[in-house]
Amino acid sequence: MQAVQRMRSSQALRGVARVGLLSRGVLYLLLSYLAAAVAGGWGREGVQANANGALSTVAASPFGLVALVGAAGGFAAFGLIRLAAAYGDDEVGGPRRWTTAGQAVFYLGMSGLTVSYLLGRSATGSSEQENSTVIALVSSPAGRAGLAVAGAVVVGVCLWQARLAVQGGFTDSLRTRDMRDDVLAAPRVAGGVGILARAAAVLPIGALMVVAAVEARPGAAKDLDELLMALARQPVGHVLVWAVAAGFLVFSLYSFLEVPYRRVHAGN
Secondary structure (H helix, E strand, O other), X not given: OHHHHHHHHOHHHHHHHHHHHHHHHHHXXXXXXXXXXXXXXXXXXXXXXXXXHHHHHHHOOOOHHHHHHHHHHHHHHHHHHHHHHHHHOOOOOHHHHHHHHHHHHHHHHHHHHHHHHHOOOOOOOOHHXXXXXXXXXXXXXXXXXXXXXXXXXXXXXXXXXXXHHHHOHHHHHEOHHHOOHHHHHHHHHHHHHHHHHHHHHHHHHHHHHHHHHHHOOHHHOOOHHHHHHHHHOOHHHHHHHHHHHHHHHHHHHHHHHHHHHEOOOOOO
């Protein structure tokens, strides 16, 4: 328990964790651009609108590898602090501690994904990798069960985040007392719109994972790039893809606003 408290109070770890928040903002800014490229039909050949596309876009920039190393460290630090908060924060109830633990798993996974790409696994986070994973899981009863549970968790988390966005519950993680009155409205609006938009974009991915598991049909599952491509082929779908791009853009803005004001050490 003392180790957990030291982790939560470490100024150095908090500083690196804020790099993770900054990296998240960049990630969703790139996803917004890649989604817009799908909607507008002007994307680069072979660059997907998913984590792989974002990683490859950063890697192609002049200081890309340095940025990816920083992102991997930032995601890991934020994930560790979230894990410590889920274990050691007695000020919040059980459901909130479980969602905090879920955040920890997500950010540690993002760190692992970035490290994997840095180690030369260029297919990391791609549609091809996601498809091969789903095919492997669907080939066995245990794998299908695991896929169904994972999809249900994604849906549940998205619904929970949508609820927080609508009710404004996400603001208790911000140091609102440190904000000027003319700044206070920005994270509330950007957070409400951005978090709701992100949840709406990711929820169908989780639902399709459940469908693929129940029907033992790997092709039913789709990652973000495949989902956006399928939508873009429909007249109304184009509007939805543009809406996803706009939603990711707003969420990236909220992420940037969180960098100085997020209480990264607490459980909420």
